Amino acid sequence: MHATNTLAEADRLMTLCNSCRYCEGLCAVFPAMEMRREFLDGDLNYLANLCHSCGACYHDCQFSPPHEFNMNVPKVMAQVRAESYAAYAWPSAFAPMFEKNGLKISLIAALSVAVFIAGFVAWHDPAALFGQHAGNFYRLMPHNTMVVIFGAAFLYAIIAMIMGIRNFWKNIGEPASTLTQGGSLWQAMKDASTLRYLDGGGVGCMNDSERPTDNRRRYHHFTFYGFMLCFASTSIATLYHYVLGKQAPYAWYDLPVLLGTIGGIGLIIGPIGLLMAKRERDPMLVDESRKGMDVAFLVMLLATSATGLALLVLRDTSAMGLLLSAHLGVVFALFVSMPYGKFVHGIYRFLALVRYAKEKRMIESGEAGTA
Amino acid sequence: MVDFSKRYDVLVIGGGNAALCAAISAAREGASVLVLEAAPKFYRGGNTRHTRNMRCAHDAATDTLSGPYSEEEFFDDLLRVTGGNTNEDLARMMIHESKDMLDWIVQQGVRFQPSLGGTLSLGRTNSFFLGGGRAMLNALYLTAEDLGVAIAYEAEVIGLDVENGMFLGAKVKRPEGETYVRAGALVTASGGFEANKEWLEESWGPAAKNFLIRGTRFNRGTVLKMLGAAGVDQIGDPTQCHAVAIDARAPEYDGGIITRLDCVVFGVVVNKHCERFYDEGEDVWPKRYAIWGRLVAGQPDQIAYIIFDASSLELFMPSCFPPIKADSIRELAGKLELDADALEKTLGEFNAAVKPGTFDHTQLDDCRTQGLAIEKTHWARKIEKAPFYAYPVRPGITFTYLGVRVNHQSRMMMADGKPSANMFAAGEIMAGNVLGKGYAAGIGMTIGSVFGRIAGREAATNARN
Numbered sequence: 153m154h155a156t157n158t159l160a161e162a163d164r165l166m167t168l169c170n171s172c173r174y175c176e177g178l179c180a181v182f183p184a185m186e187m188r189r190e191f192l193d194g195d196l197n198y199l200a201n202l203c204h205s206c207g208a209c210y211h212d213c214q215f216s217p218p219h220e221f222n223m224n225v226p227k228v229m230a231q232v233r234a235e236s237y238a239a240y241a242w243p244s245a246f247a248p249m250f251e252k253n254g255l256k257i258s259l260i261a262a263l264s265v266a267v268f269i270a271g272f273v274a275w276h277d278p279a280a281l282f283g284q285h286a287g288n289f290y291r292l293m294p295h296n297t298m299v300v301i302f303g304a305a306f307l308y309a310i311i312a313m314i315m316g317i318r319n320f321w322k323n324i325g326e327p328a329s330t331l332t333q334g335g336s337l338w339q340a341m342k343d344a345s346t347l348r349y350l351d352g353g354g355v356g357c358m359n360d361s362e363r364p365t366d367n368r369r370r371y372h373h374f375t376f377y378g379f380m381l382c383f384a385s386t387s388i389a390t391l392y393h394y395v396l397g398k399q400a401p402y403a404w405y406d407l408p409v410l411l412g413t414i415g416g417i418g419l420i421i422g423p424i425g426l427l428m429a430k431r432e433r434d435p436m437l438v439d440e441s442r443k444g445m446d447v448a449f450l451v452m453l454l455a456t457s458a459t460g461l462a463l464l465v466l467r468d469t470s471a472m473g474l475l476l477s478a479h480l481g482v483v484f485a486l487f488v489s490m491p492y493g494k495f496v497h498g499i500y501r502f503l504a505l506v507r508y509a510k511e512k513r514m515i516e517s518g519e520a521g522t523a
Numbered sequence: 524m525v526d527f528s529k530r531y532d533v534l535v536i537g538g539g540n541a542a543l544c545a546a547i548s549a550a551r552e553g554a555s556v557l558v559l560e561a562a563p564k565f566y567r568g569g570n571t572r573h574t575r576n577m578r579c580a581h582d583a584a585t586d587t588l589s590g591p592y593s594e595e596e597f598f599d600d601l602l603r604v605t606g607g608n609t610n611e612d613l614a615r616m617m618i619h620e621s622k623d624m625l626d627w628i629v630q631q632g633v634r635f636q637p638s639l640g641g642t643l644s645l646g647r648t649n650s651f652f653l654g655g656g657r658a659m660l661n662a663l664y665l666t667a668e669d670l671g672v673a674i675a676y677e678a679e680v681i682g683l684d685v686e687n688g689m690f691l692g693a694k695v696k697r698p699e700g701e702t703y704v705r706a707g708a709l710v711t712a713s714g715g716f717e718a719n720k721e722w723l724e725e726s727w728g729p730a731a732k733n734f735l736i737r738g739t740r741f742n743r744g745t746v747l748k749m750l751g752a753a754g755v756d757q758i759g760d761p762t763q764c765h766a767v768a769i770d771a772r773a774p775e776y777d778g779g780i781i782t783r784l785d786c787v788v789f790g791v792v793v794n795k796h797c798e799r800f801y802d803e804g805e806d807v808w809p810k811r812y813a814i815w816g817r818l819v820a821g822q823p824d825q826i827a828y829i830i831f832d833a834s835s836l837e838l839f840m841p842s843c844f845p846p847i848k849a850d851s852i853r854e855l856a857g858k859l860e861l862d863a864d865a866l867e868k869t870l871g872e873f874n875a876a877v878k879p880g881t882f883d884h885t886q887l888d889d890c891r892t893q894g895l896a897i898e899k900t901h902w903a904r905k906i907e908k909a910p911f912y913a914y915p916v917r918p919g920i921t922f923t924y925l926g927v928r929v930n931h932q933s934r935m936m937m938a939d940g941k942p943s944a945n946m947f948a949a950g951e952i953m954a955g956n957v958l959g960k961g962y963a964a965g966i967g968m969t970i971g972s973v974f975g976r977i978a979g980r981e982a983a984t985n986a987r988n
């Protein structure tokens with residue numbers, strides 16, 4: 153029996169799909185499903201996190217609603233996925249964070265921006281907040297303080313996410329040794345970085361109708377690589393500071409600023425594109441109860457890049473103080489909420505792809521026990 | 524919105540593979556085309572929605588086909604399954620054209636993949652649609668739309684205006700009311716009459732009431748009837764249909780592929796009186812599945828039960844409903860509402876008659892019974908290992924054979940032997956020309972695509988002149 157009704161419904165769908173298999177060539181979910189004849193909760197959570205929500209199997213299925221078999225794999229997989237995030241959350245007391253996630257993330261963000269403003273005002277005389285500092289952030293917040301606060305937030309997020317990874321891996325019932333298979337890891341990196349399975353089996357994803365487009369993948373690339381560049385920018389800046397002893401602010405042509413600018417622009421285009429795609433998405437495919445979580449994450453990313461870029465452009469003006477508080481507040485909120493929001497999708501999807509890389513080799517070599 | 528007041532070059536009736544291939548090919552010839560589909564958008568495409576592959580000749584292996592399949596071999600297969608009941612000229616032409624179909628259909632946006640898990644035996648001869656028949660249709664519809672083809676859903680043709688073999692116009696029933704539409708040429712691709720139970724009853728008697736329709740409810744054969752009335756020559760046996768035994772719990776229409784059961788050879792099949800009625804192990808399943816629809820149709824109340832035990836459970840592809848399960852034969856009989864004594868007796872006699880042998884489900888093995896009125900000649904093993912399982916089955920109709928006669932141009936032939944001035948047919952509605960009886964997997968789509976493409980092209984040329 154299954155832990156939730158959603159999992160029971162996913163079991164029903166996978167059992168029907170296993171007797172049909174028409175969608176076998178569309179993505180990784182169906183070949184992985186065919187290796188099984190029974191679907192335990194862990195199997196379903198694994199399959200749900202393999203699903204990229206491209207929508208193709210919904211439009212290609214002869215049994216999707218209004219047919220009485222009511223096959224809606226993308227939607228049910230999205231529901232299972234969202235439930236699985238909560239189930240893996242660490243500490244488990246924080247699992248309810250995934251309920252009304254959008255609201256909670258906005259509250260955390262607003263709160264942390266307010267705390268940064270209040271902090272600056274309390275530490276300095278209020279006028280400093282609106283003063284001109286020629287781009288020198290450390291006048292408002294010493295570098296070491298910044299490192300301690302953000303290092304702690306980041307470390308916490310990493311620990312919580314590692315615990316989530318453990319929970320996921322145990323739940324799907326995969327031996328730990330798979331995570332040390334270089335081949336599987338490398339394959340998963342390639343599949344994740346190209347979003348190989350967000351293409352409806354080759355033509356593009358079917359977001360608003362059966363007419364495929366590659367928009368979501370394109371905008372996700374902007375988002376993903378934008379985020380990675382911003383992350384790289386911050387990491388390099390830290391190295392500059394401690395290894396080279398080079399202090400911010402850096403000139404526009406310096407690596408941290410260049411990477412941050414390009415990444416920031418990607419992190420503006422990407423989330424806006426994804427928000428637009430979300431608005432156009434066929435409502436039949438949408439897990440309404442988790443829309444808030446998706447939107448909150450998109451808005452947080454957008455707020456991170458928007459405040460960051462604004463800070464860069466206006467760092468020599470009197471708006472710097474407020475912008476710095478806003479940017480630091482948003483980034484802080486992004487970090488601490490990471491383990492409890494949509495960000496974890498990347499982690500669990502990547503892990504599911506690692507396992508699938510291994511299973512795919514088994515299928516290809518004929519070792520897999522297909523029914 | 525579709526303009527019904529306009530006079531189109533080509534009117535296509537139907538919305539499946541044959542119809543769309545015709546519409547696309549006519550539009551590529553420069554014709555203005557209107558497609559009338561009786562079903563709403565979701566159910567568009569009739570039985571094509573449920574398909575998974577097509578059979579085309581090819582000279583060499585490809586990315587998706589594991590080896591060559593020559594025209595000659597295809598023709599031999601066709602002769603074998605039809606017992607020679609085919610128009611040899613048309614069949615050879617179709618098989619020749621099928622070669623080019625593999626490319627043409629891909630150019631229309633359809634994608635292929637290697638054979639699906641569990642269907643390896645078709646990997647050399649049949650091309651499988653990536654995403655199945657509905658994906659295939661979606662691609663054809665997008666291409667047709669891009670070519671400017673007008674498509675009306677919920678537009679059922681309820682009357683044809685034909686004068687001396689010349690099509691003038693059609694009466695169409697739509698949610699908004701009835702309309703009349705005129706066109707220069709007609710392509711009918713409206714399938715068979717498998718969903719018309721009253722018509723099926725004419726040949727099958729009241730038994731037809733208990734038949735399940737594997738595909739669409741919209742293939743009622745009304746256009747076929749109208750064409751007959753308009754003097755078009757008919758072909759194919761009106762009393763025949765392709766029927767298989769499917770799960771009795773399937774919905775009345777559109778249960779599709781997932782209600783099929785591939786486990787007859789592993790157990791015994793009894794009717795509602797718990798009697799066996801046919802050799803379950805006569806031959807390998809791909810060669811026998813198509814007789815079981817008819818066999819079950821001949822049983823009281825058109826119901827039968829496949830019964831097997833734990834040792835066979837994982838030997839066949841799963842189907843959509845779980846088998847009914849019990850720890851004893853008596854309990855199983857109770858769940859099936861059968862006479863427990865009778866079922867125990869039948870299975871007891873069966874088990875006693877099973878001779879020792881080496882079981883091998885991949886070939887005709889030597890496991891058989893001896894001494895029964897109806898022997899099981901292969902794969903006979905004692906049914907004794909609990910839990911015991913059963914699937915209730917009913918006849919499920921795939922398609923009918925009656926159709927209209929056509930020539931090499933896919934042009935309809937009138938009963939007086941003359942070709943029609945401007946009427947063409949493609950797909951199941953003319954399948955009887957090449958497939959007089961029997962079936963070979965994937966040939967329905969070949970017939971639709973090849974003759975659809977020809978019909979569209981010829982209709983466009985016809986309308987222009």
Ligand SMILES: Cc1cc2nc3c(=O)[nH]c(=O)nc-3n(C[C@H](O)[C@H](O)[C@H](O)COP(=O)(O)OP(=O)(O)OC[C@H]3O[C@@H](n4cnc5c(N)ncnc54)[C@H](O)[C@@H]3O)c2cc1C
Nearest residue numbers: 537538539541561569570571575576680950951965967968
């Ligand atoms: C479960 C199942 C699986 C199958 N699998 C395969 C397979 O893998 N390969 C294969 O080759 N064949 C398969 N077949 C057979 C195949 O479906 C048919 O041979 C094929 O679909 C026939 O195509 P068609 O275009 O002629 O008819 P259809 O696809 O049935 O289309 C007929 C169309 O006509 C419309 N129509 C009917 N009457 C009217 C009217 N009065 N006015 C307007 N429109 C009307 C219907 O709505 C429908 O859209 C399968 C059949 C079934 C049931």
Ligand code: HEM
Nearest residue numbers: 204205344350375376379426430446450497498499501502
């Ligand atoms: C590890 C690799 C990753 C994979 C395989 C991956 C995959 C996906 C997929 C398939 C979707 C679409 C389905 C869904 O909404 O759940 C998605 C959505 C999204 N991803 Fe990723 N992702 C990864 C990492 C990231 C990262 C690092 C970011 C940015 C920080 C990111 C940002 C987003 C956003 C904003 C969405 C939401 C789109 C929406 O809600 O419409 N992803 N991701």
Ligand code: SF4
Nearest residue numbers: 169172173174175213
């Ligand atoms: S989604 Fe539909 S068409 Fe695809 S495998 Fe499942 S049942 Fe078959």
Ligand code: SF4
Nearest residue numbers: 179203204206207209
């Ligand atoms: S939505 Fe796309 S990725 Fe998910 S199961 Fe369906 S085809 Fe696969």
